[in-house]
Amino acid sequence: MARGKKSYGFAFFLLFFAVVLGAGCGGGSQNKIINQDLDMQASDFECIKNWEYIAPYYLTNKLGADNLAETLKVANSPNGGTFPPGTIIQLLPMEAMVKRIKGWSPETNDWEFFALAITGTTTTIITRGKAETRNFAKMNCFDCHSKAAPQWDFVCGQNHGCDPFPANDQFIQGLQNTDTRCP
Ligand code: HEC
Numbered sequence: 001m002a003r004g005k006k007s008y009g010f011a012f013f014l015l016f017f018a019v020v021l022g023a024g025c026g027g028g029s030q031n032k033i034i035n036q037d038l039d040m041q042a043s044d045f046e047c048i049k050n051w052e053y054i055a056p057y058y059l060t061n062k063l064g065a066d067n068l069a070e071t072l073k074v075a076n077s078p079n080g081g082t083f084p085p086g087t088i089i090q091l092l093p094m095e096a097m098v099k100r101i102k103g104w105s106p107e108t109n110d111w112e113f114f115a116l117a118i119t120g121t122t123t124t125i126i127t128r129g130k131a132e133t134r135n136f137a138k139m140n141c142f143d144c145h146s147k148a149a150p151q152w153d154f155v156c157g158q159n160h161g162c163d164p165f166p167a168n169d170q171f172i173q174g175l176q177n178t179d180t181r182c183p
Helices: 002-024 065-076 141-145 169-176
Strands: 052-054 057-061 087-090 095-099 111-119 122-129
Touching (some): 052 065, 111 141
Antiparallel strands (some): 057 087
């Protein structure tokens, strides 16, 4: 009896390690984030509908599969998180947020803001930069987006603390449908 009890205990001991190590390694699903820079050129922008749709915005990551997986993990998390380098988010065809290499701009959490113009299949960068960047209506991106609570990494969404966007989802979808770069 004593012997039987002992091996039972040992089985639990092994199970304990399997669980702890399994959890510690993320069950093999841990993403290997590449900390590289993404210096977008006008011709690197494309039809936003080629990307993942996390309603109401589109997003992608140009630095490989693991970075994209992490981008999606953060976007889908109910608790937010920090987007990895290479992330591009667009709600509208003419505005973009791009995550640069760590340390590029601590004030904006390394986001670079873009105002874009689209003519046919051609994208032109009107302006790009850090906290000083303004949109097509001369409004400052950072002023609005920095009001998002810290765990949302400057993503406003509908209830992250930014001033509300004066447009409903239908209007936004209408603007998304004006992306003439799409096939
Ligand atoms: C007047 C405030 C305001 C300004 C100025 C502004 N935004 Fe936003 N932006 C918002 C709000 C609010 C949302 C969320 C809209 C929604 O989901 O309904 C948003 C959404 C976005 C999104 C989708 C992800 C998210 O945060 O929800 C991106 C990308 C974005 N804006 C980029 C920009 C860029 C780039 C600029 C400047 C060129 C800019 N915005 C200027 C308020 C603003």
